[in-house]
Amino acid sequence: MAFQGKKLINDPNDVVTEFIEGLVETYPGLQYLDGFPEVKVVLRADVSSAAYDKVAIISGGGSGHEPAHAGYVGEGMLTAAICGDVFASPPVDSILAGIRAVTGSMGCLLIVKNYTGDRLNFGLAAEQAKSEGYKVETVIVGDDCALPPPRGIAGRRGLAGTILVHKVAGAAAAAGLSLADVAAEAKCASEMVGTMGVALSVCTLPGQVTSDRLGPGKMELGLGIHGEPGAAMADIQPVDVVVSHVLNQILSPETNYVPITRGNRVVLMINGLGATPIMELMIASGKAVPKLQLEHGLAVDRVYTGSFMTSLDMAGFSISIMKADETILQRLDAATKAPYWPVGVDGNHPPAKIPVPMPPSRSTKSDEVKSV
Template identity: 55%
Template sequence: MKKLVNSPRAVVREMLEGFVALAPGQALLEEETVVVRADTPADAGQRKVAVISGGGSGHEPAHAGYVGAGMLDAAVAGDVFTSPSTDAVLAAIRAVAGPAGALLVVKNYTGDRLNFGLAAELARAEGIPVETVVVADDVALHDTVEPARRRGIAGTVLVHKVAGALAASGAPLAEVARQAAAAAAALGTMGVALGPCTVPAAGRPGFTLGEDELELGLGIHGEQGVRRVPMQPADALVDTLLTTIVEDRRINSGDRVVLLVNGLGGTPPMELAIVTRRALAVLRGAGVRVERAWSGTFLSALEMPGCSLSLLKVDDARLAWLDAATTAPAWPGAGRVAEQRAPRTVSVAQAKPVEAGEARPGMDHFKKAVLAVATALDVAESRLTALDSAAGDGDLGISLVRGAEAIRALPESSWTSPSRALTAMGGALRRAIGGSSGPFYATALLRAARRLSEGKTDAAAWAEAFSLAVDAVSELGGARPGDRTMLDALKPAADAFAGAVKAGQSPADAWAACVREAEQGADATSRMQPRLGRASYLGERALGVPDAGAAAVVVWLKALTPYIQ
């Protein structure tokens, strides 16, 4: 595993220096890995109740990201996945607490409880009032340990917010501690991992997973979950996580909650949004009122792929504390949830539809040929994906499969004439295929359709339509033969077909020449320096691999061969 670090021993200090450099409201203690609010009054007597948390590093943006007015007054960072020392916690208490006292928010791990607990005792001996709230929100352990021994995981961030808002309002220590403890008791979290993470000092993953395996109910220290399960769709995983949380926390229809969708460090916003979508739908379907929801990475486990869901029951007071202003740089904001509504429709002025009319002779044969192309694209998906991944973005295979599905879904009225069918296919591909392939194929089909609408549809007309379609692709994208694109297969194929038809060869023989030229052109792209498209960014590194777009052209040309008469 490669990591952007200098030395494993320097990771924590250098990380905190980087965080604080971008956070004007924070400061780093000189002798300890402790981040504090920069505006902490020098006169301890002027300080309100201080809220302090922390733990091992590797959970970023926790905990330093939550230091700010209205949230934490200090965050104590230990080594990666290791509790901070007692002295570091005590230094944090001394730096930000005064006669009003301090609340320590501690995740339920032995090391954290021992070091924060001892620091609290030492601070009390110095005359600083200190209370401790332990967060044990991991409901995955409901069948394993008693509630008091569960782990503290991502939901802890919500406890930070509740406690910080109360402290900022001037509430006394006892009230801040009471409400923080109540929030912790009303909180449930459960996570799932798609893979392990690697601690810098260890240099290897904490566990291994098969390609079709998941760890369900894991903590935040790179450890395995409570059970290993087969890979499954996101919706099914969300259902499992929510069911466990809702049952454990006794959340019923009519209850009010907030939802935290937390990435574990290696999960992109795309996947977290998919999870959020399902979680909101399930909760609403159960009659649970989701007052606020946040999606992002709030408490991670280094680069672990996966997520956790947290639910916290709320009333008006607790919701107000979650809504209260804070300057903590990592707090995600208001968390307002949009009203549930149907997607908007766009009104578009439609041209008068053209009557389909009677199907021309031979259109059944034409349709079978097109559907054979669709089947061939399905079969070629994995190969085209592999080729496109080697020198592009890897989406060509699935894009063309979507196009194939769109073609199959065309209404029967689309298959009355070649021109009408090609026009319908162009529209379907335009809507179904993203990226560059959709516009290229749609433009080509529309150009060919216009030519075939003018009269004859004999071999000569088809040859001209094919050539016009290829010219349309070149005009749209600006590519020429030799640029290592689909044109390196299309152009020689169209030229060969037109030349053979003009020379009097049968359509079948002309098409065979067309396919041969396309195959040779596609093969030649493996030796071409790319000049357009994403492959051009790779330069010589793209050599040795045929262009995926050119290979796709060969796929559908060959699929048409049995139907050319």
């Protein structure tokens, strides 16, 4: 039986506006564009198009995936994020306003998830910006590994792997590379990453009823980030089994989603979908790393675990695997002020964690006690 979802909100129509207000109050380096709330653009407070001398990195899409994408605005990552309504592509006028606000002489790169509305609106905005004299390049990210060929009507969907592409592009831009070179690195990164998700519940849109599509004891495999149905439904299994299935799907040589083979170096992202406890995400990471090493013959160089691209209050996680080389690792490790990029993951991952030896007891021997 469907029931009204519980949310700590005000008017359901104002959730995106009020989210952005809270975000910019929390992080001094973020600001919204004049014209807010009609134009929902979050940008670096220290950047103005007139003086900006690096390639601007712009992304965005529907809201409901927080912290994506506005939480990744900051030096070394995104220059601006365009926020649509919940699960709705941002309008052309907002995207164009964001391009004008942060794009200087070096031009801008648009990083767009592979959804029809996003591709259409960002594409129209890019063409308009070019007609105004701006240099604009676009990279489409479709990292989904759930849909078998022909991979759906619109092709592979853009999922959490997009965040890794943001980081690579943002670091390349911060290093002073040209627009063509930044776009080339972002495109290469987008082709090196694959993602697949699993969910235990369907998300609830603000002000809407909760769907009961998933019955008790069931989970969904290969779903998108908008609550759309997955590729398959199955009985809930131990996370060991789920992780093995997802890794096998992403790395399957038959589907050839990503160019990863035995002996390659990879980075791993375990991404919570909004209502998954850190404990469960860490369990998944702890099981995924040895499986990648022992069963797939891969060297795991970095592990990112947390909620990076959510689906409102969905319970579940996605796994992203990206083929790594020294350039990609350098970009991922580069400093950034984006508030939701994880800190403390910028060192080489050891092949095996060895426990620290237990320190010896410091109890004093009785014969060392001197009598007065």
